[in-house]
Amino acid sequence: MAKALTVKAIEALKPQNVRQEIPDGGLSGLYIIVQPSGALSWAIRYRFDGRPKKFTVGAYPAYGLAQAREAASKALREVSEGRDPATEKMLRRTIQKEEEGAASKLVKDVLDDFVKRHVEVKNRPSTINENKRIIEAYIKPKWGNRHIASITRADASKLIDDVAARAPVMANRVLALLRKFFNWCVDRDILDASPMSKRIQPPAQETSRDHILTDDEIRWLWKACNKQGPPFGSLVKLLLLTAQRRNEVAKAKRKEFSLAGNDQLWTIPKHRAKNKKEHFVPLPSFVIEVIEEIPETESALLLTTTGTTPISGFSKGKTVIAADMLAFARLEAAERGEDPAGVIIERWTLHDLRRTAASGMARLGTPVHVVEAALNHRSGAIKGVSRVYNRYEYFEEKREALTAWADHVKQLTLVKD
Structure with missing residues (x-):
């Protein structure tokens, strides 16, 4: 019988040359998927109308262990009620695409959508302006014309390292914003998994603020x-x-x-x-x-x-x-x-x-x-x-x-x- 997963066990998972599905003994049907790239995501396997089905819950760590179990339990309840969560998710995605039209998947366009739908809605004016500045100064010039799905963890690490070479504290800000951006992409089904699901360490250690103007x-x-x-x-x-x-x-x-x-x-x-x-x-x-x-x-x-x-x-x-x-x-x-x-x-x-x-x-x-x-x-x-x-x-x-x-x-x- 599979052992119940723990946060410590998940953090210790290592990618291999092939995709891995590791069951969670704490909830039958729930698996954590380990991609060769190191990206982690959650999925459930179940049967509907006599056929095996799979439903992707979301990426880790956007969905922690407790959140994944909660979401998986909800989906399995739907199965017991005669509803297919995978089909309903596909239907919602189709409706969303129809509403949004043939949206561009270039990084610069997805970033603009992120600013409009998340940054400007969730933050105060000073934070909005700072996030926009970071996007225009550091992210768009590097990735703007690339397809969003082409960005890898190695790309993110290199971008952070390049910024850190000149401004270590700013590199921390870029790192934090990229995490939010890719998690938002996963939540909106733009990506199946975040390229930053495997933690990237902040390049600068920050304590108290000590900035002075030149x-x-x-x-x-x-x-x-x-x-x-x-x-x-x-x-x-x-x-x-x-x-x-x-x-x-x-x-x-x-x-x-x-x-x-x-x-x-x-x-x-x-x-x-x-x-x-x-x-x-x-x-x-x-x-x-x-x-x-x-x-x-x-x-x-x-x-x-x-x-x-x-x-x-x-x-x-x-x-x-x-x-x-x-x-x-x-x-x-x-x-x-x-x-x-x-x-x-x-x-x-x-x-x-x-x-x-x-x-x-x-x-x-x-x-x-x-x-x-x-x-x-x-x-x-x-x-x-x-x-x-x-x-x-x-x-x-x-x-x-x-x-x-x-x-x-x-x-x-x-x-x-």
């Missing part, structure tokens, strides 16, 4: 913010220059800013600070210029679109700026005689601007405890009695650090402008 990216960001204008363009500029948290900037009130005299200052009250500690942010002249670009209204808020509530829609606004950044970068590439399509900007977040500012100040020679003070961040660099009595929080040092950083950013914005 000087070129800062320059493109600034151009994009100028194009966007207030209030969102101003928000992004202030996040980059002041190194403060998103909500602390977005919900800032004009009365918190002292712009007169020689001691310009932004006071973030403790009830708005994340660590519940009042924070004093020195304002370099370049920051004052950004604030003065923001039109004054009757609102108490510095940044608002409604006049009564703080600025919102961060994902949408950031997506527009990211798209404009890429457009400026590609324009510069074209002016240099390079291929604009080859220009890629790694995905970034608004929080990365705070990290970029902190890294920039450190790069300009600011000691770590001063950077922490500028960020209103408690990480333990200042301890004991020094922490108790150092209540002025290195104000002049913070002003010097933020001024040096603002001057650096300003110099970047003057290049190729």
